Amino acid sequence: SAVISQKPSRDICQRGTSLTIQCQVDSQVTMMFWYRQQPGQSLTLIATANQGSEATYESGFVIDKFPISRPNLTFSTLTVSNMSPEDSSIYLCSVERQGKGYTFGSGTRLTVV
Amino acid sequence: QQQVKQSPQSLIVQKGGISIINCAYENTAFDYFPWYQQFPGKGPALLIAIRPDVSEKKEGRFTISFNKSAKQFSLHIMDSQPGDSATYFCAASYTGFQKLVFGTGTRLLVSP
Numbered sequence: 002s003a004v005i006s007q008k009p010s011r012d013i014c015q016r017g018t019s020l021t022i023q024c025q026v027d028s029q030v031t032m033m034f035w036y037r038q039q040p041g042q043s044l045t046l047i048a049t050a051n052q053g054s055e056a057t058y059e060s061g062f063v064i065d066k067f068p069i070s071r072p073n074l075t076f077s078t079l080t081v082s083n084m085s086p087e088d089s090s091i092y093l094c095s096v097e098r099q100g101k102g103y104t105f106g107s108g109t110r111l112t113v114v
Numbered sequence: 115q116q117q118v119k120q121s122p123q124s125l126i127v128q129k130g131g132i133s134i135i136n137c138a139y140e141n142t143a144f145d146y147f148p149w150y151q152q153f154p155g156k157g158p159a160l161l162i163a164i165r166p167d168v169s170e171k172k173e174g175r176f177t178i179s180f181n182k183s184a185k186q187f188s189l190h191i192m193d194s195q196p197g198d199s200a201t202y203f204c205a206a207s208y209t210g211f212q213k214l215v216f217g218t219g220t221r222l223l224v225s226p
Binding site: 005032034042043044045046049093095097102103104105106107108110 | 163212
């Protein structure tokens with residue numbers, strides 16, 4: 002399965018600031034997915050990122066709050082903007098490999114204080 | 115309906131016992147049903163997956179049972195070990211949907 006590297010692995014941020022999370026995949030993929038996992042909860046899809054086009058956001062998530070970049074087929078970033086304590090979560094990057102299912106990175110644990 | 119309902123929320127099993135986690139779905143278009151295992155501080159890892167053309171799939175101690183008519187699928191962990199203690203998520207998707215819909219998760223504790 003694909004190897005996914007996420008940076009940073011964790012961070013503590015002040016409210017009102019922004020954090021950019023990076024996701025690097027070891028091979029080219031068409032789609033990259035960003036998920037949020039709130040403490041003790043399941044995974045919720047934030048958006049799907051295609052290279053060369055705007056990301057597609059799920060209901061309840063907006064581009065102004067979670068801008069995404071996808072400059073090439075192996076890399077994507079998710080920014081959490083104007084953070085509040087409610088944004089404290091684990092943010093996960095995921096890709097699908099044909100015939101091999103969906104693989105997840107180890108996540109970015111964000112705490113907003 | 116894109117929901118996947120998972121039960122139980124938590125489970126305690128003795129070492130050597132069988133752990134059983136159940137999921138149910140509504141959308142008959144779903145054709146891919148994976149199970150993920152997540153340890154604290156880690157991302158979910160794909161454990162085993164099934165498509166509806168088979169009723170059962172086994173990989174080592176892990177078995178998925180699939181009941182298409184009931185729209186249910188379950189994960190069985192045979193000879194459960196303390197190292198299996200983790201949170202397990204079922205999920206569903208379908209060709210062309212290109213998203214995973216996750217269940218709510220089951221926290222499994224295998225006591226020594």
